Amino acid sequence: MCGIMHEFARLVSRAEFATMDGLECKEVLSTVRHFSILIDSVYHEDECGIILRNGKFEEKLKSIISLVRGLRTLILIGDYDSLFFQSFQTFICSLVNCAHLCYLKLENKWSNEALPISLSNFYHLKVLDARRPVIIDGMSDHVSIRKLVLMKGACCACSPSWSACLQAIRPEDCKGWEILPSLERLSFRTKLKLRNMLRVTELLIPSLKELVLIDMPKLERCFPNLVRDLNSSLRVLEIRRCWVLKAFRLFESCENFEIEKSWLPNVSELTIHGCLHLMVSNPLPPSSRFCKLFIERVSALPKMEGSSDAELRIESSGLTLDDKILSFRNLRTMTQLEIMGCENLSYFSLEGLRQLVCLKRLAIGNFFSLDVPSMHTHKNMANVDFDALPSLECLSIVDCGITGVWLSMMLQHV
Structure with missing residues (x-):
């Protein structure tokens, strides 16, 4: 944007937007809602690497902030924003009326120092997104909090008192925690993401709509x-790189836990x-x-990837693809199926194809290799109107050891 257009844009938006570049700042109206502060030009490091404070700049900033009581967005641009966080409680309270603040996000990529935060006066806070080390206090009585994001070492020193009204929790990169707070108390929770x-x-997993577990190398059991x-409520289930996970009762055979419906009937993303080491005792996909x-x-x-309205790709190193591995009834709407890299595959369910x-x-x-079908199988297919693939338009067989007998028998019923 050329200089003239830039100045014009600042002029017409000055009632809501303002920018402070170091000590340079034009008049800031009390109606401003969005304020940007560029601070690299006012802070410097001495010979020892210590950041020197700039009292003149900070005083001017405080005088400007005191005029702006309806601020909604604050952007700090520069490498030395940690100076503001050192006196966070005083600074944030001078910017907004914390009793009415609904969304609070803290992020500092350069500081590993834990920031103490007391939220006792943030009565209407709904979202706390802490993407830096923090020590949270004063959350036990909050009834408005709905979403809590803790990342990059947040709350490692002490776990927060979880609110009973939380709907989404994302404690990520909290590497120091060995025991999580009691999650079953979260009566209104819908999402849980741990990373x-x-x-x-x-x-101990409560009933959720979305459960995400990523990079938890010592997690052995989920209860x-x-x-x-949980079986009926889950919509999204994602588990990645939990290398030693062995026990998760949700993956046991449906017969082991008496359920009214099928296994994970409402899951759309798995x-x-x-x-x-995780044993999945039910065929896939679940719905x-x-x-x-x-x-x-x-x-x-086997490796599987796809969706119900498109293509399913299977790479199997096992010996069979039967109804214990694949839920063929849940693949009835599938239009494309690709089975590749199956060097040892000796059996594919003919009844499943039907x-x-x-x-x-x-x-x-x-290297797909199937045994010649038994005479019993051949007779059953010959005596029954076995219409295996009624909608098939394209059949591709490449680099396979499939026998001519098996192939010719199958083609009779396609």
């Missing part, structure tokens, strides 16, 4: 508070990656309405 919690070994409730399915490096399961009534494209490749 980079390197010491946590066990979790649903109520298996049936991702499990890097769980080498016919899945938007995203991604399975990789999971015990006894259920893929919408499949238009089937691709098989890379």
Whole structure:
């Protein structure tokens, strides 16, 4: 933007937007809602690397802030914003009426020093997004808080008193925690995201709509508070790089926990990656309405990736693809299926193929080898109107050891 246009834009927006570049600042109106502060030109380091304060600049800033009582957005631009956080409580209270503040985000990429925050006067705070080390106090009586994001070492010194009204919790990179607070008290919670919690070994999971567990290398066991409730409430489930996770009762056979409906009937997104010891005792996908399915490096399961309204790709190193691995009834709307890299595959369920009534494209490749079907199987298929793939338009077989007998028999029923 050229200089004239820039000045014009600042002129017409000066009632709501203002910028302070060091000591340079034009008149700031009391109606300003969005304020940007550039501070690199006013702070410098001495020979020892100590940041020197600029009293003249800070006094001018305080005088300006005292005139602006309706501020909604504050942007600090520069490498030395940590100076402001050193006196955070006084500074933030001079900017806004903290009793009415609804959203508070703290971020400092350069400082590892924990910032103490007392939220006792933030009565209407709904979202706290702390992306820097913080020590939180005064949250126990909050009834408005709905979302809490703790990242990059936040609350490592002490865990917060969780509010009973929290709907979404994201403690990420809290590497010092070994035991999480009691999550079942969160009666209105819907989302839980845990990431980079390197010491946590066990979790008690309440009923949620969204559960995300990422990079928890010592997590061994997950215990649903109520298996049936969690089974029916989950919409999104993502577990990545939980390498030693062994026990999660939700993945046991449905018969082990009496449920009224099927396994994870409402899940639309299911991702499990890097769980080498986790046993999944139910066939995948769990429902016919899945938007995203991604399975990789999971015990006894092939790699799967796809969605119900598009293509499902399977890379199997196992010996069979039957109804214990694949839920064919949940693939009835699938239009494309690709099975690749299956060097040791010896069996694919013919009865399962019969259920893929919408499949238009089937691709098989890379050393796919099937045994010749038994005479019993041949007779059953010959005596029954076995319409295996009624919608098939394209069949691709590449680099496969499939036998001519098996292939010719299958083509009779396509």
